[in-house]
Amino acid sequence: MEVKIMSSRIIKPLYEGNHSPITNSISLSVFDKITYDTHIAIIYAYRPPTPPNGAIEVGLQKALAVYREWAGRLGIDDNGEPAILLNDEGVKFIEAYVDSTLDQELPFKSSPSLLSFHPSWKPKVCPWVLEDGHEEKDSSEGVIELVQVQLTRFKCGSLVVGFTAHHFVADGNSTSNFLVAWGQACRGVEISPLPFHDRTIFTPRNPPVFEFEHKGVEFICKNFSKAHNFNHNSIVDNIVLHKVHYTVEFLAKLKVKASSTKGNNNIKPFSTFESLLAHLWRAITKSRRLSELETTHVRISVDGRHRLNPKVPNEYVGNLVLWAFPTTKVKTLLEEPLSYAAKLIHDAIKKVNNNYFRSFIDFANYKVKEENLMTSADINKDVYCPNVEVDSWLRFPFYDLDFGGGCPYIFMPSYYQAEGVMLFLPSYTGDGSIEVYIPLFEDNLATFKQVCYNMD
Structure with missing residues (x-):
């Protein structure tokens, strides 16, 4: 083409x-x-x-x-x-x-x-x-x-x-x-709702309260090297972007399995997102053939608009995301049932609450310059193994971009190569199914395909 x-x-x-x-x-x-x-x-x-x-x-x-x-x-x-x-x-x-x-x-x-x-x-x-x-x-x-x-x-x-x-x-x-x-x-329609532009609303407390650890999480020391000890081109050439489609029926069964715990039939079900992420965390870990003693975590984007108190309008223009980091050993992740991983994810997300966001705001305003820190986000990072990162676009109105001829037939991310960074998108079919984009090493892809639909 x-x-x-x-x-x-x-x-x-x-x-x-x-x-x-x-x-x-x-x-x-x-x-x-x-x-x-x-x-x-x-x-x-x-x-x-x-x-x-x-x-x-x-x-x-x-x-x-x-x-x-x-x-x-x-x-x-x-x-x-x-x-x-x-x-x-x-x-x-x-x-x-x-x-x-x-x-x-x-x-x-x-x-x-x-x-x-x-x-x-x-x-x-x-x-x-x-x-x-x-x-x-x-x-x-x-x-x-x-x-x-x-x-x-x-x-x-x-x-x-x-x-x-x-x-x-x-x-x-x-x-x-x-x-x-x-x-x-x-379409000649009045823009509604109007955006909320004020980025000065995140004021620190006086005195500040550093309730949580942010150094080593959102921030690292400026003298910390982000250099990678490998040949960039050879690594990228071995990464392929794979798309997986999960039907509504599969997701429903997965949610039931993730939410089932021995001895407790009254447990509140985990969300579809938590259940699917738990499943994929285990599937990717299996495909990587990691040491059982290695530690693995998931970096999960958490929107603060409805977690901060008072709530921030959904129309707020800017970034308002922090991250949850459920963490465990490879051996435990793979030997325990799916519900174990789902609970780790659920509990980690729950902790990124109003108190955590307020603690971050205080730390970012009072400690970053004082301790010579910088963001831990590294756009030059190509390989996240043994870890995983996920961004969910499931609730964003991307499919509502209508120029006057109807909604899009296709919506998708462009090509990207960051091994282990997943994107969750609602399927264009609109039936509740989910498409996941996952960059993996080519050597791991065959194994991943074998396990990505296996609930055992």
Whole structure:
């Protein structure tokens, strides 16, 4: 499949009337600063009829006028703090064409060919930090667009939309809300609900309360080396992105099995997410053939919007995620029943509550500079073995991006190679089934395929 680039330009917010924005910048919150310094790429596919590119472009410009963060740039504010500069520099907008029908190219495989559907980007250090960890006061480095869009038309009239968004600006919840707003603007519908932009709401307590340990969790020392002692290209070449589909029937049986505990028939059932994650944690561990004495954990993203007290509006724009880390020995994980892993996951997530979030806010404000710490998130990490990381997009309205011709036929992440990092997505069928994307070493894939549907 050859994707031909027809045009590339920068488009800027389209303000109605004499609107003249006053705010110059938005300082990053403590949650923004600990996430990954990279773009996240997703892909949509639509059957015809679809609106013309011009209508989709204007809709994006209108949405950017409401979500100004995405049209800005990363930099330093007047107080010398990391910020999003609201300078309306705009987003990259590319038009492309494929001289075949969409049906001829389906199904889209999780392969490097997906990269041709969206603008390329290079992970880079944020503009306020140099590689040696010293602060950088020159924001000229932060010129990369925070959103990049590519519209690829097929001969049959089908449309593939490639979308990349920088993680410093927002998490999956916020980004999906922006995408819904883009569709509303294209359809001439009033954008609703409106975004909540205030990132100053996470104020530390006085005096602070460091109730939990955050050093070694969300933060590490700046002199800690993130270097990897292996040949990067040879490692990446051996990682394949595999997709697994779990039906509603399978998930229901798995949930029953995970929630069953000997001697206690009244236990509250674990969620579908907890049950499936427990199953996959064990399946991946089996496929890796690890030492029984090795320790393994799962890094689970936990949204704080409904965990903080008072609750943060769902319309909040920004990152508001911390992580749970259920941990155990390989031998125990594989010898104990599925309910053991499910309970570890459930209990770890439960601990990331209001108290934990408040403790993190206090620590991030009072201790990070004092102890010369930096985020533990490492975008250059390719291998998570013996551990696993999971991001769930099951509750985000990604499928609600409707430009005027209906909801997408396909929604999926772009190709990525981070061994052990799973993505949970609702199936496009809308029947409650789940699709999981899992990068694994090619040598481990055959074993994983043998056990990924085995409940024993």
